Amino acid sequence: MNIVVCVKHVPKCAEAEIRIDPTGRDIEKHGLVYDINEWDDYAVEEAVRIKEKFGGSVTVVTVGPEEANSTLRKCLARGADNAIRVYDPKLVGSDPYVIAKVLYKVIKNLQFDLVLTGVMAEDDGSATVGPMLAEFLKIPHATMVKKIELKDHKAAIVHRELEGGLMEVVEVKLPALFAIQTGINEPRYVSILGIRRAMQKEIKVLGLKDLSLDESEVGYAGSWTLIDKLFVPPAEKVCQYLKGSPEEVATQILGILKSRGLF
Amino acid sequence: MDFSFTKEQELLRNSIEEFCKKEVDPYVSKWVKERSFPRDLLKKLSNIGLTGMNIPEELGGSPLDNVSQGIVAETLGRHELVAPIFLTIFGFARLLPFIVDDEVRGEVIGKLLRGELLIAGAFTEPGCGSDAAAITTKAEKLGDVYRVKGEKAFITGAPIADVFIASVVTGSSDKPHRNISLLLIEANRRGVEPYELESMASDLKGEFGGVIFDNVEVPVGNLIGMENLGFYLLMEEFNILRVLIALSSLGLAERCLEEAVKYAKQRTAFGQPISRFEAVSFRLAEHWTKIQCAKLLAYKALWLADNKKPYMAEAAAAKWYGCEEAFSTVNDVIQTFGAVGYTKDYPFERIFRALRGLLIGDGTSDIMKLIISRLLFGKGYSP
Ligand SMILES: Cc1cc2nc3c(=O)[nH]c(=O)nc-3n(C[C@H](O)[C@H](O)[C@H](O)COP(=O)(O)OP(=O)(O)OC[C@H]3O[C@@H](n4cnc5c(N)ncnc54)[C@H](O)[C@@H]3O)c2cc1C
Numbered sequence: 001m002n003i004v005v006c007v008k009h010v011p012k013c014a015e016a017e018i019r020i021d022p023t024g025r026d027i028e029k030h031g032l033v034y035d036i037n038e039w040d041d042y043a044v045e046e047a048v049r050i051k052e053k054f055g056g057s058v059t060v061v062t063v064g065p066e067e068a069n070s071t072l073r074k075c076l077a078r079g080a081d082n083a084i085r086v087y088d089p090k091l092v093g094s095d096p097y098v099i100a101k102v103l104y105k106v107i108k109n110l111q112f113d114l115v116l117t118g119v120m121a122e123d124d125g126s127a128t129v130g131p132m133l134a135e136f137l138k139i140p141h142a143t144m145v146k147k148i149e150l151k152d153h154k155a156a157i158v159h160r161e162l163e164g165g166l167m168e169v170v171e172v173k174l175p176a177l178f179a180i181q182t183g184i185n186e187p188r189y190v191s192i193l194g195i196r197r198a199m200q201k202e203i204k205v206l207g208l209k210d211l212s213l214d215e216s217e218v219g220y221a222g223s224w225t226l227i228d229k230l231f232v233p234p235a236e237k238v239c240q241y242l243k244g245s246p247e248e249v250a251t252q253i254l255g256i257l258k259s260r261g262l263f
Numbered sequence: 264m265d266f267s268f269t270k271e272q273e274l275l276r277n278s279i280e281e282f283c284k285k286e287v288d289p290y291v292s293k294w295v296k297e298r299s300f301p302r303d304l305l306k307k308l309s310n311i312g313l314t315g316m317n318i319p320e321e322l323g324g325s326p327l328d329n330v331s332q333g334i335v336a337e338t339l340g341r342h343e344l345v346a347p348i349f350l351t352i353f354g355f356a357r358l359l360p361f362i363v364d365d366e367v368r369g370e371v372i373g374k375l376l377r378g379e380l381l382i383a384g385a386f387t388e389p390g391c392g393s394d395a396a397a398i399t400t401k402a403e404k405l406g407d408v409y410r411v412k413g414e415k416a417f418i419t420g421a422p423i424a425d426v427f428i429a430s431v432v433t434g435s436s437d438k439p440h441r442n443i444s445l446l447l448i449e450a451n452r453r454g455v456e457p458y459e460l461e462s463m464a465s466d467l468k469g470e471f472g473g474v475i476f477d478n479v480e481v482p483v484g485n486l487i488g489m490e491n492l493g494f495y496l497l498m499e500e501f502n503i504l505r506v507l508i509a510l511s512s513l514g515l516a517e518r519c520l521e522e523a524v525k526y527a528k529q530r531t532a533f534g535q536p537i538s539r540f541e542a543v544s545f546r547l548a549e550h551w552t553k554i555q556c557a558k559l560l561a562y563k564a565l566w567l568a569d570n571k572k573p574y575m576a577e578a579a580a581a582k583w584y585g586c587e588e589a590f591s592t593v594n595d596v597i598q599t600f601g602a603v604g605y606t607k608d609y610p611f612e613r614i615f616r617a618l619r620g621l622l623i624g625d626g627t628s629d630i631m632k633l634i635i636s637r638l639l640f641g642k643g644y645s646p
Contacts, residue, residue, distance in 0.1 A: 035277065069270070070270065070273065070274065070277070073270065073274055074274060074277070074278070077274060077278070189278060189281065189282045189285075189286075189310070189311045190274065190277075190278035190281075190311065191278075191310070191311040191312045191325070192275070192311065192312030192313065192315070192316070192325040192327060193312050193325050195271055195274050195275055195278065196271075196325070198274070199270070199271050
């Protein structure tokens with residue numbers, strides 16, 4: 001099984017104070033800590049587990065500046081075999097469509113049975129790169145994947161996590177692309193030996209020319225969508241009183257927590 | 264001059280931080296509440312190679328240079344790594360490769376690498392601490408065994424240790440330093456009697472205590488290094504351990520400081536965030552500055568050691584200044600939080616107690632100044 005995993009180097013916003021930058025279209029990145037996108041972490045782990053079971057190799061691909069190497073190195077330390085980074089200053093401003101196209105240009109030249117992505121990226125939450133990439137590659141895809149069972153090298157049974165705790169089981173022909181949901185596995189910790197191994201591997205860097213892409217096809221120029229405005233909505237305080245016996249109130253609280261995805 | 268860490272070291276810091284956020288942070292207060300010592304943490308640390316940091320590759324370890332170990336110590340320190348595990352992996356593990364008998368060495372190191380070995384360093388005695396060469400625990404050589412008799416006190420992890428590395432008197436020259444050897448003494452040998460001591464910071468069961476060696480017979484192959492030269496081996500290992508202890512307490516103090524900064528921005532008094540009172544913000548700004556100074560000093564000491572240059576004065580300075588500053592920071596962090604910082608709902612009171620011990624353990628601040636003075640003034644002019 002040769003597996004390609006698409007990973008993104010993202011600012012960790014959950015614990016940080018977020019400010020909008022002067023363009024009004026992006027967040028202030030200065031001072032933010034960057035790391036691998038949480039969903040991608042699970043995708044890499046899943047790929048490494050499949051490789052450990054069936055053999056083959058894991059190649060991680062990212063589109064991003066030099067700093068994104070740290071995310072690739074982390075993947076190598078966790079057991080990925082190869083790493084590829086695509087970058088050109090002209091890529092700044094690329095929307096998910098462009099990113100999917102760039103990834104397609106890289107991956108079409110690789111041998112693969114499976115392509116894994118995260119369901120979405122923590123920073124822009126668009127959740128579209130995976131499906132678009134599958135379309136470019138003309139292979140089937142499944143999103144929200146919470147379990148992968150490989151029947152043979154020809155097909156996979158995947159469990160998709162739907163809203164409200166529903167699970168859908170689908171059989172997908174290979175090669176295919178799966179967008180991985182968090183919780184599919186327990187990503188391993190990076191070990192000292194893993195780090196040592198990672199440092200001995202090279203990160204292959206590709207530019208637009210290597211992918212036969214023209215400047216006009218990428219960045220703002222090549223994008224189909226453009227962020228118009230980014231803002232922090234004013235905080236609204238809503239106070240909801242629950243009525244009933246303690247048991248009833250407890251049930252209602254549980255319902256609220258579940259509906260907000262907090263439980 | 265280049266102050267940057269390597270990419271490898273950055274990945275190391277990031278990975279340890281991630282490990283601690285998942286494997287330590289959620290459990291610390293539970294361990295303390297239940298007084299249960301987290302032995303399984305040792306196992307988990309071994310899975311990522313940290314019990315092998317001080318073991319050469321040919322013995323199965325995953326060695327790290329001293330600066331990298333500083334990064335690990337600072338990061339684990341940020342997350343309150345418990346003292347017995349800290350001392351085992353950063354300190355006493357360094358001595359295991361010097362065990363004389365091949366088989367014993369292989370077996371003990373194997374256990375360490377699997378996360379099954381907690382080591383206590385038994386040097387201090389009821390009658391002497393700073394004057395570490397004045398010990399009275401004797402090891403008499405009888406054929407192929409040493410018979411060990413004496414008592415060690417104030418030992419981190421004594422009641423729960425699997426093995427002790429003990430300093431014992433084996434020689435009879437007129438120079439006490441030249442009479443001391445280090446012995447590996449398994450806790451399950453007959454006559455080994457560990458006991459518990461309650462200290463101001465022994466929050467976990469078995470964290471602190473002593474041990475009586477009542478005519479314990481130990482094979483001569485359990486000798487560590489050369490007979491009668493144990494004191495020097497020990498001092499060398501303490502030099503590095505000291506710096507790592509300083510970095511771990513500074514890591515912890517810095518994390519507390521970060522919490523205090525957040526709190527001071529949220530807490531209001533007299534109509535404004537308390538951070539707007541200079542008394543509050545200057546105090547934290549001063550600690551931030553001193554922590555940075557201390558960390559630079561500590562990393563410099565480790566860098567000197569890695570580059571085979573003398574580092575003893577820097578190590579001693581990093582230990583006293585770093586540990587005193589860490590303690591003082593947490594004291595002011597509690598002040599910043601006010602009464603709530605003094606309660607057990609917050610970790611600061613426990614950290615305050617733990618950091619207090621580090622002004623004594625592993626060489627008191629006075630002894631550190633003694634070391635610096637001797638190097639500064641030379642023989643005949645120093646205390
Ligand atoms: C938290 C903690 C953990 C410890 N863990 C261990 C352990 O794992 N293994 C172990 O063997 N020991 C351990 N110890 C013991 C520790 O190493 C000793 O307490 C320390 O070396 C000091 O010795 P002492 O307590 O006998 O004090 P003393 O040596 O009696 O000193 C008493 C006072 O006199 C001062 N003093 C002594 N000599 C001089 C001098 N020449 N110049 C100036 N001042 C001097 C000291 O600074 C101190 O203030 C631990 C102690 C603590 C607090």
